[in-house]
Each structure stands twice: as structure tokens, then as C-alpha cells.
Amino acid sequence: EVQLVESGGGLVQPGRSLRLSCTASGFTFGDYAMSWVRQAPGKGLEWVGFIRSKAYGGTTEYAASVKGRFTISRDDSKSIAYLQMNSLKTEDTAVYYCTRSQDVWGQGTTVTVSS
Amino acid sequence: QSVLTQPPSVSAAPGQKVTISCSGSSSNIGNNYVSWYQQLPGTAPKLLIYDNNKRPSGIPDRFSGSKSGTSATLGITGLQTGDEADYYCGTWDSSLSAGSPWVFGGGTKLTVL
Numbered sequence: 589e590v591q592l593v594e595s596g597g598g599l600v601q602p603g604r605s606l607r608l609s610c611t612a613s614g615f616t617f618g619d620y621a622m623s624w625v626r627q628a629p630g631k632g633l634e635w636v637g638f639i640r641s642k643a644y645g646g647t648t649e650y651a652a653s654v655k656g657r658f659t660i661s662r663d664d665s666k667s668i669a670y671l672q673m674n675s676l677k678t679e680d681t682a683v684y685y686c687t688r689s690q691d692v693w694g695q696g697t698t699v700t701v702s703s
Numbered sequence: 704q705s706v707l708t709q710p711p712s713v714s715a716a717p718g719q720k721v722t723i724s725c726s727g728s729s730s731n732i733g734n735n736y737v738s739w740y741q742q743l744p745g746t747a748p749k750l751l752i753y754d755n756n757k758r759p760s761g762i763p764d765r766f767s768g769s770k771s772g773t774s775a776t777l778g779i780t781g782l783q784t785g786d787e788a789d790y791y792c793g794t795w796d797s798s799l800s801a802g803s804p805w806v807f808g809g810g811t812k813l814t815v816l
Binding site for chain 2: 685
């Protein structure tokens with residue numbers, strides 16, 4: 589069964605950092621681009637960014653709202669994708685979903701940025 | 704303000720048919736495949752339609768997708784109360800003004816009366 593499990597969410601103060609993890613199983617992780625999508629409370633979906641597979645250079649793209657603050661990386665040997673979030677703002681409060689190229693989705697992890 | 708425009712809500716009776724529109728531009732829908740997602744209350748989104756009109760394994764044929772020019776449409780027939788959910792369209796966008804390479808519609812809440 590193809591599965592994605594996010595972890596690492598929690599309550600963090602503005603300006604601090606947090607790293608989310610997405611552990612994959614049931615497919616050849618290294619063959620796929622991995623994305624992060626977030627959903628603020630009561631709002632719609634917002635694409636955060638993605639990392640291409642190594643076959644496509646392993647490069648990253650980000651939404652303008654997080655560029656320069658968030659970094660996506662991957663460890664294909666462990667089948668894990670990461671979302672490093674720095675300089676967090678209150679508006680980053682959301683459920684963060686990991687997706688396999690927007691087709692398979694994890695259950696999400698909640699990040700709350702508040703003092 | 705989302706790059707892709709969807710109606711905020713639609714409603715229909717059980718057993719009826721409903722369509723949800725998604726309007727974009729040449730930088731997104733006009734030159735890329737469209738996907739549709741279903742988000743049941745309190746759950747993660749699930750892929751319903753990809754490449755404009757293809758259904759992943761396990762998605763019933765009551766759900767269909769189409770695209771024409773810079774607009775896409777999700778159709779649901781034989782409505783069931785279990786179809787009550789938020790529905791989102793999504794696609795790639797090549798415009799710098801979009802703010803991100805992948806964009807979602809604002810979402811449409813489906814109510815089955």
C-alpha cells in the first residue's frame with residue numbers, strides 16, 4: 589500500500605524554526621517528485637513547494653510566500669522528504685500535507701505559529 | 704484570490720448530477736493537464752481526476768472530468784450524501800504572477816440536499 593506519513597508539527601513561536609518529515613512506503617521513493625501543500629484553518633489548499641527526483645536533478649521550486657524561508661530536501665535511502673521552515677510567521681499556521689506529485693497525500697501534520 | 708476560479712458552493716439532491724467549474728488562463732489550464740481533488744470533512748485531499756479526465760484506480764465512474772480551452776469541469780452523477788465535501792482543481796502555472804508553479808482553485812463546497 590502506498591503511504592505517506594508526516595510528522596514534526598507542533599506549536600512554535602514566531603521567528604523560530606521547525607522541520608517536518610514525510611516518511612514514504614509502498615513505492616520506489618526515489619523515482620518521484622515530492623511536494624508539500626498546506627491548508628490554513630478554514631481556508632483552501634496552498635502549494636508550498638516540491639523537490640524533483642534525482643533523475644531530474646533533485647532541484648526544488650517554491651511558492652513566493654515561502655521562498656527564502658522554507659527548504660525542501662530528501663533522503664532517498666530512507667524514503668523521507670523534509671520541509672525545513674525558518675523565520676516562521678503566524679500566517680504559516682496550517683495543516684501541512686506531503687504529497688507524491690499531487691497524487692498520493694499524507695494525513696497531514698499541524699503547525700501552529702503563535703507566541 | 705486564487706489563480707483558478709471555482710464557485711464557492713454548489714448543491715443538488717441525492718441521485719442528481721452536479722458540475723463544478725474551474726476557470727483559468729493560457730498560462731495554467733490552457734496549456735496543462737488539470738487534476739481534481741475531493742476533501743471530505745476533517746480528512747486529507749484525495750485525487751479524483753488527473754490529466755483532465757482520467758480516474759485513479761478505485762474512483763467510481765460517477766466522477767468525470769473535462770477541459771475546454773482555459774476552463775475545466777468536474778461532473779458528479781448519482782449524487783450521494785457521502786459526496787458532500789470540498790472539491791479543488793489544480794494544475795501547473797507558467798506565469799510568474801501566479802506566485803507558484805502549481806496552483807489550486809479556491810475550492811467548491813458541495814452540499815447534497
